[in-house]
Amino acid sequence: MAQSEPRTLFEKIWEAHLVSAETEETPAVLYVDLHLVHEVTSPQAFAVLRERGLKVRRPERTVATMDHSTPTTPGRFVVEDAQCAAQLAELQANCSEHGIELHALGSEQQGIVHVIGPEMGLTQPGMTIVCGDSHTSTHGAFGAFAFGIGTSEVAHVLATQCLLQRRPRTLEVRVEGRLRPGVSAKDLILAVIARLGMAGGAGHVIEYSGPAIRALSMEERMTVCNMSIEAGARAGLIGPDDATFQYLAGRPRAPRAEAWEEALALWRTLTSDPGARYDRSLTIDAAALEPTVTFGTNPSMSAPVVGAVPDPQSLQEPASRAALERALEYMGLRPGQRLLGHPIEVVFIGSCTNSRLEDLRAAASLLRGRKVAPRVRVLVVPGSRQVKRAAEQEGLDQVFREAGAEWREPGCSMCIAMNGDQLRPGQAAVSTSNRNFEGRQGPGGRTFLASPLTAAAAAIKGAIADPRELLR
Amino acid sequence: MEPFKTLESRTVVVARPDIDTDQIIPARFLKGTTRTGLGKHLFAGWPDFPRDEGARVLVAGPNFGCGSSREHAAWALVDYGFRAVVSSSIADIFRANALKNGLLPVAVDEAMHRRLVARPGARVIIDLAQRTLEFEGARVTFAIDPFARRCLLDGTDELGFLLAQQNAIAAHEKERAC
Secondary structure (H helix, E strand, O other), X not given: OOOOOOOOHHHHHHHHOEEEOOOOOOOEEEEOOEEEEOOOOOHHHHHXXXXXXXXXXXXXXXXXXXXXXXXXXXXXXXXXXHHHHHHHHHHHHHHHHHOOEEEOOOOOXXXXXXXXXXXXXXXXXXXXXXXXXXXXXXHHHHOOEEEEOOHHHHHHHHHHOEEEEOOOEEEEEEEEOOOOOOOOHHHHHHHHHHHHOOOOOEOEEEEEEOHHHHOOOHHHXXXXXXXXXXXXXXXXXXXXXXXXXXXXXXXXXXXOHHHHHHHHHHHOOOOOOOOOOOOEEXXXXXXXOOOEEEOOOOOOXXXXXXXXXXXXXXXXXXXXXXXXXXXXXXXXOOOOOEOOOOEOOEEEEOXXXXXXXXXXXXXXXXXXXXXXXXXXXXXXXXXXXXXXHHHHHOOHHHHHHHHOOEXXXXXXXXXXXXXXXXXXXXXXXXXXXXXXXXXXXXXXXXXXXXXXXXXXXXXXXXXXXXXXXXXX | OOOOOEEEEEEEEEOOOOOEHHHHOOHHHOOOOOOOOOHHHOOOXXXXXXXXXXOOEEEEOOOEOEOOOOOHHHHHHHHHOOOEEEEOOEOHHXXXXXXXXXXXXXXXXXXXXXXXXXXXXXXXXXXXXOOEEEEOOEEEEOOOOHHHHHHHHHOOOHHHHHHOOHHHHHHHHHHOOO
C-alpha cells in the first residue's frame, strides 16, 4: 500500500510487524514485540519446546507472572491446592530454564498479567502484544495491537517470536458525547457489547474513537479494550495521545531520556489518518448511557440498572428465545422483573477489567463511612501488588475493612474461580469482572456484571442498586 | 498429527447459541500441565449434554467456542473423540485452536445448519480435500483457510513452517532493530 494512502492505526501497526505478507496460500508471518505468559496456558507450550529441542528465541521479550491459580488469602502466599502448586512450580522451572523474567507469587511486581504489563511500562504504543489469555486486548488501550492466543501459538511465539495470522478487518466504534456522573467505562463497554452482540466483532479489530473515548483516563480505556473479546473481536485499540504518554512517562520499563524523545516522535504518528477507511462503523452516544448490569449468562445480555429483565416471548427467533429462557432460569430471574432490589449475596471487586487504583477509588468513594449490608460477602482484590500498595498508601484498605469488605492479595480470584475464590451454587454476585457465563465464578453461581460503582452500591444495599442514588 | 482426509460419522447436537469455552471445559479443570485426559470433563457443567462416545461430529449453535482462549477446549473435544465441529459460525480463537489439534471447524450456511440441528444422530460425510459436507443427499461446500487445510491434509503443523522462516525473522529483527 502506498504511504500516501490514508491508513488506520491498526494497519500501521500490522504493516510494521510483517516479516512476510500474506498470500492466498499462506498467512502473514507477524512479529511479536512482547509476549506475556502465565501459569495456566503455558506449561504445554514449554513442553512442545522440550519435545522438539527448541529454545526460546527472545527470552528478553517474554515476561511471566502468576495470577490465575494463585490464592488471594490476605497475608498468605501458600498454595494449598496441590495441582495449582504443581502448575506454578512448573512455570517457575520453565522460566528459570529459559531465562524468562518471572514475577512470582509474593514478589513485588506480581499481579494480573494485564495489570502489570501497563503498570511496569512494558505495554507501549505501536507494539504487537500477545498472551495465552483472551483479555490481552486490554493492552490495546495504549495503541498496541494486542490479542489472545491459544497454547499452540504460545509455543510458536516462544520458539520464533512470530505468529501466522490472516489480517483481521477493522471496526470503528465511535463514542460521541460524554459519560454522565455515575456512568463509567464499564457501562460504556457493556453497552457496546449489547449493541454488537456476542459475535458482532468476530474477525475484526475494534478501534474506539470519539470525544467520550478521548475523555477517558488510561485505566478506563483499559476497561473498554479489555472486554472487546466479549463482542467476539480479535482486539480493541485506542490511538495514543497525551494521556497515554503521561501515563507511560517514568514507568520502570518505558524508554528514558533520548530514547523517550525518539519513542514519543514515533508514537505521535500512531493515529488513524484522516479519511482512513474502516470495514465497518458503529456510533454510540455516551450521554444516553446509564449504570448497566448484566442479567443473563453472557456479557451481551445487559440492561440499565433501572431497567427490567426482558421477556423471552418478545423474541421472534426460537434459538434466541430458548437461550434467553435458559439464561433467566439459570439466573433465577422472571421476565419483566425489575433489576433494582434483586437480592445478592456476594460482591466481587477485581479482575483484569476493574482492579486498578481508579476502580478501587471509585468503589471506596461509595463505601467510605458506610457498611456492607448484613450477610453480604464483599471481596476486594487489587490487580497487582503495586495497586495494593498504592491503595494502602491512600488508606483505601481501611475504607474497605471498616465497611466490612475483605481486602485480599492480588490475582484473578473470583473471575476465574480456579484458585479457591468462588461462589457457592445458587449464590448471586455483582462482579466487576468480564464474564457471566454459567459456572464462571463457580458451579451454579449467578453473576451480574457491573462497574465498581454499581458493585459498591450493591454491597451497601445487599441488592442490585443504582450508584447514582448514593452519589447524591 | 494424523492427516485428516474424510470423516463419516453420526452427529451429536448442542443447539444453544454462543456456547463459550467455560461450558466446553470449566476453569477448575485447567490446573493440569498436560494436554491429555480432558475428555472426561467435557461439558462438565451440563448434565443434559447428549453423551455419545462413538460420534465424531459435534453440531453446535452459532458462535461456538466464544470466550476464553483456553486451548483446553479443543483438547477436551478431541480427547472425547470429536474430529469436527459444525456450526453456522465459530469463534475466532477457538477456530485457530481447533485447527492446530486436528479438530476441523466447519461453518455451513444457516439452512444446512437448521437441518443438521433438527436431526441429532444423523450421519454426515465431511471431505476436507473437496471442502464438502454431505448430509441426507445434500452436499454443501465450506470455507477453510487454504494453509490450515493443507496442514490438516498433510498432518503437519504450523510450527514447522514458522521455524523454516528463521532467516526472514532475523532479517526483520535486524531491519527494525528489535
